Amino acid sequence: MDFRLTFPIEPLTPAMQYQDQLLLMGSCFAEEIGAQLQQHHLNAQVNPHGILYNPLSITQAMHSYLDGKVYQKEDLFMHEDLWHSWDHHSRFSALTPEAALAGINAAQEAAVKTLETADWVIITLGSAHAYVLKENNRLVGNCHKVAADAFYKRLLTLEEVITALDNVMHRLFFRNKKVNILFTISPVRYARDGVVANNLSKAILIQAVHHMVNKFNRLYYFPAYELVIDDLRDYRFYKDDLVHPSAAAVNYVWEQFAKYCIHPEGQQLLKAVADVNRAMQHRPFHPQTPGHQQFLQVYAMKVRLLMQQHPNLRLDAALKYFESLPEQGVGNTTL
Template sequence: MNFRLTFPVEPLGPSMQYSDKLLLSGSCFAEEIGHRLQQHKFDVLLNPNGILFNPLSIARSMTSYLDNKRYTADDLFLHEDIWHSWDHHSRFSGTDKVRVLAQINASQDAAAARLKEADWLVVTLGSAHAWYLKENGQLVGNCHKVPEASFTKKLVPADEVIAALDNMMHRLFFVNRKVNILFTVSPVRYVRDGVVENNLSKAVLLQAVHHLVNKFDRLFYFPAYELVLDDLRDYRFYKEDMVHPNDQAVQYVWEHFLKACVQPASQDVARQVAELLRARGHRPFNPGSPAHKQFLATMAKKAGQLQEAHPSLDFGDLLNFFGH
């Protein structure tokens, strides 16, 4: 008997490889996949604005890179003695305004450069709910724990999501004629919005994304949402909050991502890197034993061979760890 509904994940036409330059943007699930790509030595720029959830803020961030926008003191606000930007995640926030601006603008520069040369832009949409400041109607990418009474919340309709992403992509394609765009919808359930409201939000995102994917040749969809919600479909694959997929679920999605989105030769390299990463995570019972020293020497040799075969990749951290 079958107790799970599985489905095939169709491989992309053009697929990613180690020589590609990637830019990932979006929700916290983008961070999960982005960190795995970085760990496996792919060339990734991850979330230049920090985590962003709604498609309007993501589109706005991309436009700011294309415009080479420079942030100034007028773009920051002070809350509980911390300087923040409404367009950025709190990882950019701090007590020193000059340092906050420097970090933001350095990230802007890196994102602007990467977007012009990127082979892939991977966008993970989290929620169709957007927040606006009541005082001036400004779109907010992150609320920074400012009291909820300061904002108006809106479920952005599909046509508005489509228009924002469509306009952004037209501008991007004019600047970068080779870039492919891969959309995913985050499987994280935003139950703070309400269960029904979360489902409505995801439905809007799915409708908008598939409309765009069907419209453009260089757009693709990877079903991270469906893999967790329809394939795994069990609370044992969630963290204690019952909202975020746990490590086992993310690993399951990652394995499907590799098979569907990465070229076979690069998949083979990624598997070899994964072996080294598992070895680095091994905790020996007796670190001084001859057996463990031989284990380190074997792994160092494998890391060295990979470095020689792929000189453009940086295996320095693994080589140092294994004592090459």
């Protein structure tokens, strides 16, 4: 008897290669998958603007990279003793405008370079609801806990979303002739919008994305949303807030992503890197024993071999860890 509704996923063609340069943008779910990519040492830059939810803020950020925009003090505002950018997540907020701009423009410069040469841009759309400042009708990427009465909240139309995505795709393809785009829809439920409004928002995003995928070559869709909502389909796969997918759900989506989006050779390398990661988590009770010293030597050899076979892998920290003295090898270190 079946207790889950599974569905086939079409493998990504062309598949992502380990040496590909990746740029991920969008909601917090993009950060979850981006963290997995980085932990497995794929060349992934994640959310240069920080977490962004609505497609207009995401496309505006991409335009800023294509324009080579450098943010200035006049682009910032002060709220509750911190300097913020309406375009950026609060991770860039700081006590001084100079500190905020240093972080913003460093991420901006890296994103400009990445977008020029990226093999893949992975865009995760979270919500079609957007917030607009009442005083000047400016769309904001983050409200920074400013009072709610300072904003209009509105649902973006399908036409607005398609137009925004269409415009940035044309600019991006003109600048980067090889780039591929992979869209996903975040499975996070925005319960604060209400169940009906959340479903309407997701429906707009899904329709817009499929319109784009059907219109352009080199645009693809990965069903992260459907894997959680329709395949797992159970609140035990959500955190206690009942809106964010649990670690088990994120890992399940990651496994499917790796299986269907990454080249088979890359999948084998993923397993080897994961094995090294697990070995670095090992916490011996008696690090001075010959058995543990042999354990370190074996994994040092494995890492050296991986580095020889795949020079693009940055495993220097792992090699240093396994080549260290036993008493220095104790800890909960990651790659």
